[in-house]
Amino acid sequence: MALPQAKLDATEARLSSVTRPDGAAWSNAARDAALARVRAAGLPHRRDEYWKFTNPDTLVQADAPEAALFDSGETPLYDTIDRLKIVFVDGVFDAEASDDLSLEGVAIERLSDAASVDIHWAKDLYGVLEERGQSPVARPLAALNTALATDGVVIHVTGKVSKPINLVYHHKSTASDAILHHVIKLDPGAELTVLENGPAAARFNKVMEVEVADGAAFHHVRAQGRDHERRAATHIFARLGEESVFKTFTLTANGVLTRNECIVELTGDNAAAHIAGACVGDGDFHHDDTVFVTHDAVNCESRQVFKKVLRNGARGVFQGKILVKPGAQKTDGYQISQSLLLDGDSEFDAKPELEIYADDVACSHGSTSGAIDEEGLFYLRARGVPRDIATNLLTLAFLAEAVEEIENDVLRDEIVGRLEGWLERRRD
Amino acid sequence: MLEIKNLHVDLEDEDKTILKGVDLTVEDGKVHAIMGPNGSGKSTLSYVLAGRDGYEVTEGSAKLDGVDILEMDPEERAAAGLFLAFQYPVEIPGVGNMTFLRTAVNAQRKAKGLEEMSATDFLKLVREKAATLKMDNDMLKRPVNVGFSGGEKKRNEILQMAILEPKMCILDETDSGLDVDAMKLVADGVNALRNEGRGFLVITHYQRLLDHIKPDVVHIMSNGRIVKTGGPELALEVEKNGYEDIKAEVA
Numbered sequence: 001m002a003l004p005q006a007k008l009d010a011t012e013a014r015l016s017s018v019t020r021p022d023g024a025a026w027s028n029a030a031r032d033a034a035l036a037r038v039r040a041a042g043l044p045h046r047r048d049e050y051w052k053f054t055n056p057d058t059l060v061q062a063d064a065p066e067a068a069l070f071d072s073g074e075t076p077l078y079d080t081i082d083r084l085k086i087v088f089v090d091g092v093f094d095a096e097a098s099d100d101l102s103l104e105g106v107a108i109e110r111l112s113d114a115a116s117v118d119i120h121w122a123k124d125l126y127g128v129l130e131e132r133g134q135s136p137v138a139r140p141l142a143a144l145n146t147a148l149a150t151d152g153v154v155i156h157v158t159g160k161v162s163k164p165i166n167l168v169y170h171h172k173s174t175a176s177d178a179i180l181h182h183v184i185k186l187d188p189g190a191e192l193t194v195l196e197n198g199p200a201a202a203r204f205n206k207v208m209e210v211e212v213a214d215g216a217a218f219h220h221v222r223a224q225g226r227d228h229e230r231r232a233a234t235h236i237f238a239r240l241g242e243e244s245v246f247k248t249f250t251l252t253a254n255g256v257l258t259r260n261e262c263i264v265e266l267t268g269d270n271a272a273a274h275i276a277g278a279c280v281g282d283g284d285f286h287h288d289d290t291v292f293v294t295h296d297a298v299n300c301e302s303r304q305v306f307k308k309v310l311r312n313g314a315r316g317v318f319q320g321k322i323l324v325k326p327g328a329q330k331t332d333g334y335q336i337s338q339s340l341l342l343d344g345d346s347e348f349d350a351k352p353e354l355e356i357y358a359d360d361v362a363c364s365h366g367s368t369s370g371a372i373d374e375e376g377l378f379y380l381r382a383r384g385v386p387r388d389i390a391t392n393l394l395t396l397a398f399l400a401e402a403v404e405e406i407e408n409d410v411l412r413d414e415i416v417g418r419l420e421g422w423l424e425r426r427r428d
Numbered sequence: 429m430l431e432i433k434n435l436h437v438d439l440e441d442e443d444k445t446i447l448k449g450v451d452l453t454v455e456d457g458k459v460h461a462i463m464g465p466n467g468s469g470k471s472t473l474s475y476v477l478a479g480r481d482g483y484e485v486t487e488g489s490a491k492l493d494g495v496d497i498l499e500m501d502p503e504e505r506a507a508a509g510l511f512l513a514f515q516y517p518v519e520i521p522g523v524g525n526m527t528f529l530r531t532a533v534n535a536q537r538k539a540k541g542l543e544e545m546s547a548t549d550f551l552k553l554v555r556e557k558a559a560t561l562k563m564d565n566d567m568l569k570r571p572v573n574v575g576f577s578g579g580e581k582k583r584n585e586i587l588q589m590a591i592l593e594p595k596m597c598i599l600d601e602t603d604s605g606l607d608v609d610a611m612k613l614v615a616d617g618v619n620a621l622r623n624e625g626r627g628f629l630v631i632t633h634y635q636r637l638l639d640h641i642k643p644d645v646v647h648i649m650s651n652g653r654i655v656k657t658g659g660p661e662l663a664l665e666v667e668k669n670g671y672e673d674i675k676a677e678v679a
Contacts, residue, residue, distance in 0.1 A: 374481070379518035379572075382478050383532040383588060384506035384539065393531060397522025397571075 007042040010060075011140075014043055017062050021150045027115035030127040034146035037131065041138035050137055053317040053349040054259055054288040059141060059233045064177035064203030067229035067256075074421070076168075077197045077223050077414055083166040084108075086153060090171060090201050091178020093151050097168075105159030106192065111152035111181055122154045125183050129209040129237035133263035137292065142235040142261070145207040149181035157190040157216070169198030171227055176201035182208045186216035188241070193408070194218070199225025199255070204232040214241040214268055220248040221411050223418060224255060228284065231257040242268030242297070249406045251415050252279040252287055253422050259288040266293070266300040266328075276305040276405035278415075280422050281314030281346075288317035289337075295328040295361075304335040307402040309395055310346035311426075321353040324361050331356075333363035340398045341371055342391075392423040430454040430477075430510075430596050430627055435488035437469075437476050446472045448652035449488065452629075454596065459628040461638055463663060464649035465671045470631045471515060473649075474600040478512040479505050492596055506532075507539035509595030513585040513602050520572035525584070528572045529554060529591060536592060557590040561617050578605030579613075586617035597621070598629045603637035615640030635667035648674050 003011075015038065020031050044056035058065050086108070087097035093110055101108040114122045127146040133139060155165065167182070178201035186192060190213070200206070212218045224232060232255065238246050252258055264273045279287045293302045308316035318337035339348035350367040372394055380390035396419060403419070406412040430453065437447035446469045454460045464470050476483050477490055479502035490498050497505050520528065534544045545553070558568060561583045573581050582602055589597055599618065603611055618641050622628070630641055638646070638660065646662040647654045650671065655678040656662065666674065 373520075375518045376520045378480055378502060379514070379520065380528070380532070381502035382480075382506055382512055382514075383528075383592065384503050384536040385531050386503045386535060387501065389531065389535060390503075393523055393527075394520070397520060400522040 003042045007045055010045070011039060011042045014060065014062055015039070018148055020147060023115035024118050024120070026118075026120070026123040027126065030123070031147045034127050034130070034143045037134060037143040038140050038147060041134070041140045041143070043140050043144070050290070050319070053319070054286065056141075056259075058231055058257060059203070059205070059259065064175060064201070065231065066174045067171070067202035067227055067231065068174060069171060070199070070225075070227040072226055077418065078166055078195050078411070081164065081410060081414075083164045083195060085166045085168055087168045087170065088151065088178070088180060088200070090173045090176035091151060091180055091204070103161060103163070105157065105161045105190070106165070107156045107158070108165070109154050111154055111183070112150050114154040121156060121185065122183050125185055125209050125211055126181070129211065129239055130207060130235070132239070132265065133235070133237045133292070139235060139261060139263070141205060141233045142207050142237070145179055145181055145205045145235070149179045149207070151179075152181040152183070154183040155185070155192070157184065157186040157192045160191040161193070164193035164195050166195040166197070169196070169200035169204070169225065171199040171201055171225060171230065174202060177203045179205045181206070184208065184210045184218070186210070186212050186218055188213045189215045191217045192219070194220050195411070196220070196222040197225070199227040199230045200232065202230060204230065204234070206232070206234040208236045210236065210238040210246070212238060212240045212244040212246050215243050216241065217245040218247070219407065221406055221415065222249070223251040223415065224258060226254045228254050228256060230255050233259045234261065236262045238264045238273070240264065240266045240268060240271040240273060243270045244268060245272050247274040247405065247407065248276070249402070249415070250277040251418060252277070253418065254281065254285060255287070256284050257286045259290065261290045261292075263292045264294070264302070266295050266297050266302065269298045270300065271297065272301045274303045274305075274405050276303070276402045278307050278399045278402040278419065279316065280309045280419065281311070281316065282426060283312040283314060285310070285314040286317070287315070289320070291320040293322050293333070295322070295324045295331045295333065297328060299330040300328065301332040302334070303405070304337070305402045305405055306337040307399045308339040308348060309342065309399065310339055310348060311342035313345040315346065316348045318350045318352070318367065320351070320365070321355065322363055322365070324356040324358050324363065326357040328358045329360040331358060331361040331363065333361065335365035336401070337367045338398070339369045340395060341369060392420070395423055396420065429456055429493055430629065431491045433489050435476070435490060436486045437472060438484045438486055440482050440484050446652055447476070450652070450654055452647065452654055454627040454629050456627050457624040458644045459622065459630060459641060460645045460647060461630045461632060461643035461663060462647045462649050463632060463635070463666055466633070468649045469652040470649055471600055474512055474598050474631055477510065477598060478502060503535065504539070506592075506594070507536050511589050511592060511594035511597045513582075513589060513597065513599045515601040515604060517573050517581040517585055519574045521574050523572050525568050525570055525572050526554065529588065532588065533591060553591060557587055560620065561587050561590075562613060563587060579607065579610035582606060582610065582614050583617070586614055590617065590621060595625065596627045596629070598631070600631045601633060602630070603632055603634065611637065612640060635663045638663045650675055650678070
């Protein structure tokens with residue numbers, strides 16, 4: 001279907017100011033193909049069905065709107081955990097601030113290095129999983145990322161990695177417009193945990209492509225920085241092999257605009273994908289979780305668990321889909337999206353979708369919006385717990401189902417600590 | 429000491445008067461029972477005293493140790509020493525029972541200007557009180573009242589009472605939904621808390637709870653008022669003849 005002329009013009013205008021980075025032949029080809037995908041789909045527009053609840057204008061426009069820097073004064077997240085730190089400042093790798101990249105069971109390279117090598121394994125993944133994720137719904141911002149990203153990491157995991165890799169994103173320039181593209185390949189039986197934290201930039205476009213081979217396990221915990229004015233459009237594309245595990249959790253506190261897309265394909269039997277998120281927003285906050293899980297194998301399990309706490313006019317969006325392809329029997333799909341609206345000014349829009357072409361599956365979904373439970377609040381207060389503390393306790397309880405998707409106790413406690421801090425600061 | 433004088437209460441959302449002048453004084457160390465037919469205003473009285481939303485006090489007062497509690501927030505009333513054992517304890521998914529108990533204890537300590545209780549002391553206290561109520565670790569770890577049987581919920585109420593050590597305990601139909609064994613367990617828990625400084629107001633529909641928690645004074649409530657007051661024998665009279673005789677007698 002031909003694109004409307006206005007959309008075509010806008011896309012061409014936006015692309016006229018970009019330069020495709022130059023690397024090895026394969027990466028040039030991948031980037032050119034990605035540019036062609038952007039042209040074919042057109043950049044997102046607020047009249048697009050997929051952007052019905054989130055206005056993409058500031059994510060698409062040529063110049064990133066400025067975002068003030070924010071110093072939380074807090075101890076960095078994950079600080080007590082033994083981890084390998086890879087630091088990016090406004091989207092640029094910072095070797096000085098990063099740890100030595102050698103670690104047993106894993107090979108880590110900068111994208112700019114890997115993309116300049118004539119023969120590299122990343123050829124089979126870079127932009128490949130992203131392209132697979134463009135159907136049935138186009139994700140032009142991800143294709144734009146593939147076309148333009150110069151930095152990021154490519155990680156090849158060959159064994160069970162002893163400690164997490166922590167991607168740290170600092171935001172130091174008010175006008176930064178960062179694009180990062182990571183590629184992670186887990187060999188059969190390999191295991192890796194990736195942690196992410198930080199606001200990254202005034203505007204951040206990030207893609208992470210993850211290939212989880214048979215019997216491999218990938219765990220991911222992310223906390224998007226608290227800078228109030230930052231914007232982000234992120235995509236995770238994952239392909240899962242037989243008996244593999246993919247678990248991702250995202251915490252978002254503040255940020256004027258965030259769109260997190262997660263596109264997961266279960267292609268091997270008995271695989272499991274858990275996608276979870278907790279977000280807390282106050283005031284000028286718009287947070288969109290868009291998830292697409294495709295079951296294309298037998299006896300796979302998927303869970304989508306998203307909880308949003310909104311106040312003072314904050315807005316939350318959830319678009320989640322489970323697609324069960326023909327033959328994907330014994331699929332166990334679960335999806336829940338819930339919002340806790342702490343006042344009458346906030347809004348939650350949810351679009352849960354199931355599309356099932358197999359007859360022996362169990363899929364459930366639910367979506368709710370509600371205020372704090374007055375009965376529970378009174379019960380706690382009748383026991384002497386002040387209203388504000390009781391409200392926080394009930395709010396944390398509301399978020400618990402999502403947070404509990406984080407398997408590792410230490411990581412979970414870190415995230416709960418951040419949530420408690422956020423609630424604590426809003427008590428008065 | 430709890431002193432209720434001429435208490436009139438309307439439902440906020442409906443034009444309906446529930447309490448029409450309740451006078452009642454519960455002295456320290458005494459157990460008062462309120463009995464009465466359905467709809468007489470017993471539970472409303474307990475909620476109004478605890479500070480639940482939805483009621484409007486149009487006249488009268490309620491004082492705990494000389495201090496008017498009706499203007500206080502529910503948490504302030506609790507810190508002042510008032511405790512309501514709920515007829516229907518609320519389930520709170522996602523909040524562990526221990527977290528709940530500890531938050532409550534420390535909030536009340538803070539309100540009294542005391543330091544938080546150490547984790548060790550708190551654990552010791554809870555274990556000791558839970559054991560007497562035959563509550564196991566699992567019940568302490570589970571989310572508040574979630575998946576608890578009726579009896580377990582009521583035992584959890586008494587556990588909270590034992591840990592918070594209030595001055596004035598109001599028990600709202602604590603016997604409802606309990607079998608004989610559970611009722612005995614709960615009553616034993618209450619009796620263990622009886623002392624000179626603590627008053628009890630036991631609201632019940634039936635006399636059977638009062639076999640186990642022996643009251644000093646029994647009041648009969650009907651149509652928003654205390655219509656008759658007497659000793660323990662009054663409860664037996666109700667059990668035998670029902671409320672109709674008393675209602676007829678005072679009419």
